[in-house]
Amino acid sequence: MKNFIKLVGLFFVGATMTSCLNDTLSLDPANSVNVVEFKNPSSFSSPYGSKYALYSQAFEVAPENNYTLTVSYSGANVAPEDITVSLGTDPTALTQYNTEQKKAFDLIPAALYTLPTQVVIPKGQRTATVGMKFKSANFDFSKNYVLPVQIKSVSTGAVSGNFGTILINLKAKNPYDGVYTATGLFNHPTAGPRDIKRSKTLATVDATTSETEFADLGAAATMQLRVNADNTVTLTPGGTASTATVQFGVNKYDAATKTFTLSYKYAGAGGDRVITETIKKN
Numbered sequence: 001m002k003n004f005i006k007l008v009g010l011f012f013v014g015a016t017m018t019s020c021l022n023d024t025l026s027l028d029p030a031n032s033v034n035v036v037e038f039k040n041p042s043s044f045s046s047p048y049g050s051k052y053a054l055y056s057q058a059f060e061v062a063p064e065n066n067y068t069l070t071v072s073y074s075g076a077n078v079a080p081e082d083i084t085v086s087l088g089t090d091p092t093a094l095t096q097y098n099t100e101q102k103k104a105f106d107l108i109p110a111a112l113y114t115l116p117t118q119v120v121i122p123k124g125q126r127t128a129t130v131g132m133k134f135k136s137a138n139f140d141f142s143k144n145y146v147l148p149v150q151i152k153s154v155s156t157g158a159v160s161g162n163f164g165t166i167l168i169n170l171k172a173k174n175p176y177d178g179v180y181t182a183t184g185l186f187n188h189p190t191a192g193p194r195d196i197k198r199s200k201t202l203a204t205v206d207a208t209t210s211e212t213e214f215a216d217l218g219a220a221a222t223m224q225l226r227v228n229a230d231n232t233v234t235l236t237p238g239g240t241a242s243t244a245t246v247q248f249g250v251n252k253y254d255a256a257t258k259t260f261t262l263s264y265k266y267a268g269a270g271g272d273r274v275i276t277e278t279i280k281k282n
Contacts, residue, residue, distance in 0.1 A: 034075030036085060036151055037160030039127070041069055045169060050101060052093050054146070054167040059136040061172050061207060069130040069149065073121050073157065083121040084155040087130065093148040093165050108145035108170060112138055115149065136172040141206040145170045176227060176253075177204045180260075184277025186215055190270040196277050214241040215275045225260060227253045235264055249276070 046054035059065040073079045091107050098105055114133040121128040139145065150165040184196040194216075202210035205224055214221040214237055221241040226234040233251045249263035258281035265274040 033158065034073055034077050035158050035160040035164075036083065036121070036154045037072055037074055037163035038149070038151070038166045039070040039072045039163075041166075041168070046097075046167070047101065050097065052097050052148075052165055052167050053163060054097065054169055056169040056171070058171040058173045058177075059134060061136050061139075061174055063135060063137050065134045065136050067132045067134055069132065070127050071119055071121060071130060071151070072127050074126075074160070078124050078126055079121045079156070081123045081156055083157060085119050085121065085128070086152040086154070087115060087117055087119065088150055088152045089115070090148045090150040090165050093150070094146050094167060097146075097148075097167060104144070105146040105167075105169065106143040108147050111135075112145070113147060113170075115147075134170060136170075139170070139172040141172065141204070172204065172207075174204045174207050174210060176202050176210045176225070176258075178202060179282045180212075180279045181282055182213075182216075182277050182279045184262075184275065187274040189268075189272060196275070199282075200279060202279075211238065212279070214238075215273075215277070217241065225253075225262075231255065233260060233262065235262065237266070241266070 040053070040055070042055045042057065044053055045056045046052065057067065059067075071085050073083060094105060094107055097103065112135050116130060116132070119128045119130050147168045147170060148165060149168060151159045153159070178201070180200045180202060182196055182198050182200045185193055186196055187193045196216050198213075198216060200212045202212045202225070205211050208228075209224050209226040211222050211224045213219065214223040222238040223241060223245075224236040224238060226236070228234060231253045233253050235245065235247055235251065237245045245264050245266045247262075247264045251262050251264070253260050260279040262279065263276045265272045267273075
């Protein structure tokens with residue numbers, strides 16, 4: 001009797017979870033209903049429980065970037081005929097996501113992307129690709145763009161209630177964005193010198209500026225490195241790093257070797273902390 005009750009309870013829980021989904025599911029794959037939806041273009045960036053799935057994509061700064069989405073006829077069967085999938089955007093989905101998740105993503109302007117209005121899943125096939133273009137060279141680095149792309153309608157079948165609309169967070173990476181190895185020397189006036197040898201990530205701030213760890217002080221102390229037209233580098237401290245930082249000696253960027261060479265110091269108890277380091281892209 002106890003085992004029977006447990007089985008009934010498990011069935012009830014499973015049925016309840018299934019009822020939370022908008023798409024019709026079946027315990028028998030042969031009886032499941034196919035739906036047209038977007039396949040995941042990358043890992044989720046949205047939290048569990050979000051109504052809409054958010055994905056992230058970063059582009060090198062260029063006049064035009066190619067990007068591909070896949071539309072899927074998902075389920076037990078292949079397309080019974082050519083399926084015309086109409087595409088568009090749904091700004092209300094972004095508004096809802098911002099409200100739900102307390103975010104402030106920006107709707108990407110139409111002038112910065114190209115989205116086909118239709119794509120066809122051929123008869124006997126399961127997928128079709130959607131070729132998109134983005135103009136990352138014209139991105140406003142102060143914005144956090146999102147494209148809410150939507151399957152508007154299909155000529156055959158049903159649109160997925162879960163992945164018929166997805167959000168793509170779009171970012172532009174400057175040429176300096178990436179993972180580097182930093183080596184150098186931190187001269188402390190009272191504690192003595194110590195070697196710097198650590199991995200650092202440079203994250204895009206704008207087209208010529210990246211942010212990374214200041215010396216070897218950890219994530220709370222950051223610096224911004226701006227590469228000037230003559231490849232000299234201007235360092236601006238952030239976080240808990242001293243605003244009295246002084247650059248001296250050679251501060252430059254070598255584009256051929258993708259290497260920053262930096263010399264800087266800041267005042268503290270007992271005297272100046274003097275740092276020389278080379279930051280080379282991996």
